Amino acid sequence: MQVFRRGDEGPVVAEIRAKLGRLGLPGEGPGDGDVFDDVTDRAVRTFQQRRGLRVDGVVGPETYRALDEAHWQLGDRVLSFTAGHMFVGDDVAVLQERLLDMGFDPGRCDGIFGRQTESALREFQRGVGLVPDGTVGPSTLRALDMLRRTVTGGSPSQRREEERLMRSGSAVSGRIVLLDPGHGGDDLGACAHDLAESEVAFDLASRIEGRLGALGVQPLLTRGADGCPDDQARAAFANETGADLLISLHLDAVMAAAPNGVATYFYGAQLPGRSVSSAVGERLADLVQHEIVARTDLRDCRTHPKAWQLLRMTRMPAVRIDVGYVTNAGDAARLRRPEFRDAVAEAVAVGVQRLYLPEEPDRTRGQIRLPALAG
Ligand SMILES: [Zn+2]
Structure with a gap:
């Protein structure tokens, strides 16, 4: 457009x-x-x-x-699950939050009316004696309004996601981790200082792939060396594979030469009345960010919530790492060094490993070598 x-x-x-x-x-x-x-x-x-x-x-x-x-408000339109073209909007997000408040599980509150939202809605309808047709019509709207409860303290969607992670156990082995090198094919991404973002991202993904494989993780890539699927296709692929995590790799670029450093992003957005975010995505972002900062001399540009399509459309916790600024001479020099790329790859693999380990706050970040963790 x-x-x-x-x-x-x-x-x-x-x-x-x-x-x-x-x-x-x-x-x-x-x-x-x-x-x-x-x-x-x-x-x-x-x-x-x-x-x-x-x-x-x-x-x-x-x-x-x-x-x-x-601009969609709950009640503006009749909502239901439609396989080809799903309803997306703030009305769906409000519906999901209400279902969660009442103890049903529509999945992540992402404003997308998917299968899980439908089944949670049916369950709700059954529970209140309505025809379980999975459609938000006038009678369901009335029931939702009547049973609305104010929940204080902590977001139910975040608790739900945490519970899922806890249930899934502490072993990293057997997980599927989808690595998503940004851009590709004709789309080189940002280019400066003789570096192309798409190539660096693919090389980093390959290095991470090897390390994850050594941990017993099944790594998958969203693209080959030359392909460039759009964000929707990448997200659809991630959802089809049933991956446990998605890690997207990019470089940052700006008009100015000075900005530098690494930042990691997770899903988060402001919706009417409250903010939503992926708690597990945020934790993975924090882990990966800290490991990278501890193992390299990249400046810490911290972690941030973003509502980008890829982070939002993917059903598993997803993060995007912007590994330095290709437009900054210092970062570009770092990115050219194979040892630096290896350090980043190791940091990402350890971040993934740590996500599934029980919390051990006294363990110093950046001190663990992979073999120790894998053993
Ligand atoms: Zn990019």
């Missing part, structure tokens, strides 16, 4: 402004309603910040999609 930013005008800009206006953001000024002006720019940035999107004031596919989903 076309990208819209300050200075643009036309019917799509008018629609964007109207959507922002309905969300209570100052997008809809009087008069020239189809011009992307300063007010619209600020409203878009506020919206992006709230939703955990990249804050750049530009309405590209990701922001446009989020705007579209944000």
Whole structure:
């Protein structure tokens, strides 16, 4: 789709402004309603910040999609599971949160009406004596409203995800970990200092693949050396394989030469009334980030929640690591060294291993070598 930013005008800009206006953001000024002006720019940035999107004031596919989903309120439309084209929106997220509040398990509160949401809904309907048709019509809406409960302290969706991890046991062996090197094929990603993001990401994935394999993990890759599936295809593949974790690998890049360091991202977003995030994704992000920082001299740019498509559409805990800035001379020099890449790969493998180990807070990060853990 076309990208819209300050200075643009036309019917799509008018629609964007109207959507922002309905969300209570100052997008809809009087008069020239189809011009992307300063007010619209600020409203878009506020919206992006709230939703955990990249804050750049530009309405590209990701922001446009989020705007579209944000305006649905529970009751606006009849919701049900449709295999080909699933309902996505804030109304679905609210439904999922309510089901969770009442003790049903619709999976992660991601605003996507999938099979698990449907079965939780049927269970709820059965429980309250409604026809279990898996459809949110007027009678189900009424029942949901009547039985609404205020839950205080901790998000039920986070507790649910933690419980799942606990149930799954502490062995890393036998897990399926999907490695996702960013870009590929004609899409080289960011290029600078004689490095192409797609190639570095693939090389890192290969190095991690070897280390995970040695731990008894079954590593899979979302692409070969030359392919470039889009985020939707990558997420669909991850869901089909039933992987336990997904680790996406990218490099960061900016116009300026100075920014440098490593950051790790996990799924998280602001939805009406509350924020949702993947608790296990966050823990994996923290582990991997700390291991990388402990084993390399990359600057610590910390971990952050993001609502990016890949993190959101994947049903397993997923993280994306931006391993340094290809646009920074220092980081680029690091990334060129095979020993550095090995250190990053080892850090990621140990982070995965630690996720399944019981908490041992006194163990110093960065001190464990893989063979010790594998033994
Ligand atoms: Zn990238």
